[in-house]
Amino acid sequence: MEPRDDQVDAVQHDGCAGGEAQDGHGQAAGAAPPLLGGLTGGDRRRAEARAEFFGLRTGPDLARVLASLDVFVHTGSNETFCQAVQEALASGVPVVAPAAGGPLDLVRPGANGLLYAGGDPSALRAAVAALAADPDRRARMARQARESVRGRDWASVCEELIGHYHGVVTAEPASPRGEDPAGFRRRAAVGSPNARSR
Template sequence: MRVAIVAESFLPNVNGVTNSVLRVLEHLKANGHDALVIAPGARDFEEEIGHYLGFEIVRVPTVRVPLIDSLPIGVPLPSVTSVLREYNPDIIHLASPFVLGGAAAFAARQLRIPAIAIYQTDVAGFSQRYHLAPLATASWEWIKTVHNMCQRTLAPSSMSIDELRDHGINDIFHWARGVDSKRFHPGKRSAALRKSWDPSGAKKIVGFVGRLASEKGVERLAGLSGRSDIQLVIVGDGPEAKYLQEMMPDAIFTGALGGEELATTYASLDLFVHPGEFETFCQAIQEAQASGVPTIGPRAGGPIDLINEGVNGLLLDVVDFKETLPAAAEWILDDSRHSEMCAAAWEGVKDKTWEALCTQLLQHYADVIALSQRIPLTFFGPSAEVAKLPLWVARALGVRARISIEA
């Protein structure tokens, strides 16, 4: 099978979208398939790679979105269509499509290649968080157009599936995320690391892992700051790092971590808190659970599927998350229940492997390819879909209206 992956984000930028694409590429390689990746280039002076596991990475220019540093955008160029035409994949995998992926969805229709869209980033939610309400409304219109151009949309949680359906998106299937239960494991807990955080050994260690940006809501952890019984550990980097350090001067900020260092950090926590309400899945919660750490998350988005209240953690209402967090943390950290919740956290995710999830994904590929062979796709025509295509995207792709032709 030949798979073209068009990703809104890729290495050296590390986030949930990148992580999922890497796991898919590894599975494709291990099972003898071929792949090509089209992705944004590196920003600033970061080093970018041209290959991964021998698969070619085709780069497009990157621009920043004003006010939203967390969403660098790959600029679609005419070469995107040309690269897809030359590679001639069996299927196009759109990883969290918005601008680059949106353009690729139109290119897929032009080239009569079936496509699957992976819903992963709540762009509309981000827009609201950054007080850009008009952009949020326009975002849903665009997301609907892009996803309905594809033959299937895969969404990671029940909440995201419901939201997509509410906004008129069709052919939605559930596809969650796997976790590396060998890398993230309770056995990675380090007494030495814990002592470096709390030399007294008397405090409970509560942590967060993720990008330090507005949509993550990390400032809500301030409810646990300044306490004599809790040490906050905040892992990550981003535009709000300085602001958060000033807000929580007693917290330990480690910067971004990866590999074994990240796995050891997760396992050395007593409680993990993710306060952001815009997570379509929230891989960080799953990685914490695989490390044997109970979790607290918002009663919104992906965490609703991951946290079994009172068993492996708690869900808090977004509106008063900061205010209710201290009592919730105290309840979980109580010695009478903490060890039992740690065991439940690990037990609930130990079998959710990337291998199993990627096997499901390849079945989705096969189903869509088979369907497209039975029901031929159409070329672009003078339709409502073309009318919704932004002029700058149309020019970049070289799209020209034409009469729809059935095979």
């Protein structure tokens, strides 16, 4: 599957792990694609004619489809780790994703993709349109995409997460001047194993 010059291919991902019933276009049954949300009549038909929705793909087929894309569009605002975005970046594909959750750790605006205000279909369309109109920019982002997630395997990501947890449990939060804003340390200590000894 090779990208066509007249089309920016995009995968619509609704933030679900593939457990929802899918319609014939790879969409969650009954859900309108957020990218096309608000478009009606001829405008919607023209947009649908230029988009491809691939549905559930796994293994080598998923890797082949991802690598063939010009842009990966992710619309899930409630992702924590966001494996779909990481897979797209690892395939060398620029990503458009909401500025929330996991995409904030993965997408470097202007370097390997673009972030938009989640829940704002016009901002999503504008971000996709910006990349669709600029093949040189997409190519620059594609070159940086794979490198941006190199080393983010499960072991390193889990180690980083454990490090964050350890920091929350053991670190004493401090303001820049060493003050205790609004009793933060007292509230943080309530749930800590050492709360009684303080």
